[in-house]
Amino acid sequence: MPTYWPRFDLSEFENSVPPIEYLDWYIPRLIQERKHNLSFSGMQYDWDIPNLLKDGIYDIGKKHMGKIEDPRTIIAKREGVSVDNVLICHGATQGINLSLLATITKLRSMKQNIVVAVESPTYAPLPQSALILADQVIRIKRYPPKNGIGNWRINREEWVQAINKSDILMITPVSNPSGWNLNSDDRKWIADTAHRSNVSIIADEVYIDAYRNKPDYHPMHKYGNGNISINSLTKIYSLGQIRFGWIISDKHTIEIARRIFMTFSGVMGSPTMRIASAALHRLDEVDAAIEYYRNENLPKLRKVLNRFSIIWNEPEAGIFGCFELPNKILAEDFADGACKDNDLLVIPGSMFCDSLKNWVRVAWSIEPKSFESAIFALEKSLESALS
Ligand SMILES: Cc1ncc(COP(=O)(O)O)c(C=O)c1O
Structure with missing residues (x-):
C-alpha cells in the first residue's frame, strides 16, 4: 500500500531524496x-490579466527593472517593514528552501549537526526540504481540539523538548488541512520558548492573509529572533501560476537569503514581476x-x-x-x-x-x-x- 503523507526521516532514501x-x-x-x-x-x-496590465500587457516579455513599481516596496508597506526586510522569490515553496539555507548558513560555523523541528500535519516540502538541507528532522504535532471545536493545539511539553534539541523550528501558523490559525497563547509561547533556546522560527504563512483582519493576525517575523515569515500570491490571492512569493526577516538574514537566491536563481522573470506589481494593489x-x-x-x-x-x-x-x-x-x-x-x-x-x-x-x-x-x-x- 503506498502512503502519501510527508516524510520526517530518510529511511529507504539514504543518499537520495524522498518523493513528494x-x-x-x-x-x-x-x-x-x-x-x-x-x-x-x-x-x-479569475484575474483578468489584460485588464490588470492594460497596455503593459505588450511589454510582458521585456525587462521590468526600472519600468514597474518594485513589488518589495508594496509588500514592505503592507507589512509595516522596510524594503530591506523583504526578499521576492518564486513562490512560498522556494521561500522554504531559501529560509532554511539562510538560517543554516548563519549557524554553520557554530554547529556541526543542524537539527530542525517541523510541525505535523504539514505540507511535505517543509520537513522534506529540511531532510535535504539539514542533518536531522524532529516531528512535533498540532492536535485537533479535544471537544472537536476551536483551534488545533500543541502539547507544550512535547514542543519544549523538541525545541531544546533543535536549531530551527518550522511551522505553518494557519495550517493545511485544518485552516485554523495557531491559538494566540500557543503562538506567543512558541515564539518566546524558541527565542529563549536561540532557535529561529521559519513560518510558512501562505494562508495567513485570510486572517489579516482578525485579532489573531500576527506574522512570526514580528517577534525578531531571526524568525522568517514566508508568503506568496498562490493561495489566498489565486496567482499560483506566476510563481511569486516573498520572505520577511531582519536585514542580515534577508541579505544572506538574497545572495542565495541570486546564486541559485538569478533574477525574477519579467511576466511574474509585472503581474505581481499590478495585482498587489488589488488584493x-x-x-x-x-x-x-x-x-x-x-x-x-x-x-x-x-x-x-x-x-x-x-x-x-x-x-x-x-x-x-x-x-x-x-x-x-x-x-x-x-x-x-x-x-x-x-x-x-x-x-x-x-x-x-x-x-x-x-x-x-x-x-x-x-x-x-x-x-x-x-x-x-x-x-x-x-x-
Ligand atoms: C503550507 C503550504 N505552503 C506552501 C504551499 C505552496 O505555495 P507556493 O505555490 O507559493 O509555492 C502550499 C500548497 O499547498 C501549502 O499548503
Missing part, C-alpha cells in the same frame, strides 16, 4: 477532471470575493455535514477546512469510491499526516453555483459511503 508523494496521488486525479471539485487549497479567483478584490464565498457557500456545507451528524470545526477565516468521516471510513477510499462515483474530488487527510487517514479536506473557494452542485455531490457521496 501527495502529488503522486493528486495529479492523476486532477487530470481526471472530475466535474465537481472541492479539492483546491487556493482561492479560485482587496480577492479578499472581498473570499468573504462572499464564505457567506454564500459555508451555510450549504454546514447543512450537509449536520445532516450526517459530522462535527464541523469551521475555521474563523480562509477557504478550506477538514472533518473526520464517521465509522472510521478511510478518506482515500472515500475519495476514490463514493466521491469518484459522484464525479467529485476531495482531499484525504492522509496527504498531510498518517493520523488524519479518516479526515477529508474540503474547500469553499469556488463560485457559489459550482459549489452548490459540488455540495450535492458530497451529500450523495456521504449517503452512499454511510449506507
